[in-house]
Amino acid sequence: MLLLQVAPAQTMGLGSLILAGGWLMIPLGILLAITIFIFAERFVAIRRAMEPDNKFLYFIRDLIYDGKVSEAIAACRKRNTPIARMIEKGIMSLGRPSKDIHSSIENVGNLEVSRLENGLPFLATVAGGAPMIGFLGTVIGMVQAFMNLSEAGGGVDMALLSSGIYTAMITTVGGLIVGIPAYFGYNYLVARIEKLVFQMEANTMAFIDMISVEN
Numbered sequence: 001m002l003l004l005q006v007a008p009a010q011t012m013g014l015g016s017l018i019l020a021g022g023w024l025m026i027p028l029g030i031l032l033a034i035t036i037f038i039f040a041e042r043f044v045a046i047r048r049a050m051e052p053d054n055k056f057l058y059f060i061r062d063l064i065y066d067g068k069v070s071e072a073i074a075a076c077r078k079r080n081t082p083i084a085r086m087i088e089k090g091i092m093s094l095g096r097p098s099k100d101i102h103s104s105i106e107n108v109g110n111l112e113v114s115r116l117e118n119g120l121p122f123l124a125t126v127a128g129g130a131p132m133i134g135f136l137g138t139v140i141g142m143v144q145a146f147m148n149l150s151e152a153g154g155g156v157d158m159a160l161l162s163s164g165i166y167t168a169m170i171t172t173v174g175g176l177i178v179g180i181p182a183y184f185g186y187n188y189l190v191a192r193i194e195k196l197v198f199q200m201e202a203n204t205m206a207f208i209d210m211i212s213v214e215n
Contacts, residue, residue, distance in 0.1 A: 028178050034122070035123060049081055056079065059075065082200060109197075130182065137170075138172045
């Protein structure tokens with residue numbers, strides 16, 4: 001009885017796969033590291049900015065009603081959140097028309113939102129650019145594979161061709177591995193910021209109503 005011996009399939013470790021992808025895996029790795037850093041840093045910053053404190057505005061109201069304006073400003077600076085800084089600006093504008101106070105608070109709010117959005121354009125760029133870098137690596141690898149096949153001569157060497165193709169495809173996988181988390185991370189942070197903006201607007205209106213009642 002004739003037994004056919006099947007050669008065991010060769011497997012490559014993660015490190016070998018990365019090295020096989022070529023030099024374009026280096027910028028992809030750098031982009032991935034920066035993406036993780038920006039997402040983690042922005043996530044923590046936005047989470048701190050969204051810390052709920054339903055009693056804070058009432059505390060500020062009581063201080064203002066008691067004439068303790070300086071203490072109210074100090075309380076806002078101690079809390080050190082975007083909403084607190086907006087309320088602080090409103091307190092410093094007391095005595096002016098409500099429209100001017102609202103405008104001053106909105107200006108501070110726009111600056112706070114701009115600060116929270118730091119790094120988000122980079123995530124959006126990585127989400128679109130990383131897969132393109134991976135595709136570029138694949139095209140370069142395919143060209144190199146066919147060039148090697150042409151130089152080898154003597155017909156089609158499927159082993160040489162398939163080896164070059166899977167090596168070229170690694171960069172596409174790498175680009176998607178970087179681009180997909182950047183895409184979802186960007187949209188997640190944008191959604192969180194939009195929720196925070198709603199909270200900021202709600203607190204602004206509550207503060208304006210509060211000082212209007214006082215007047």
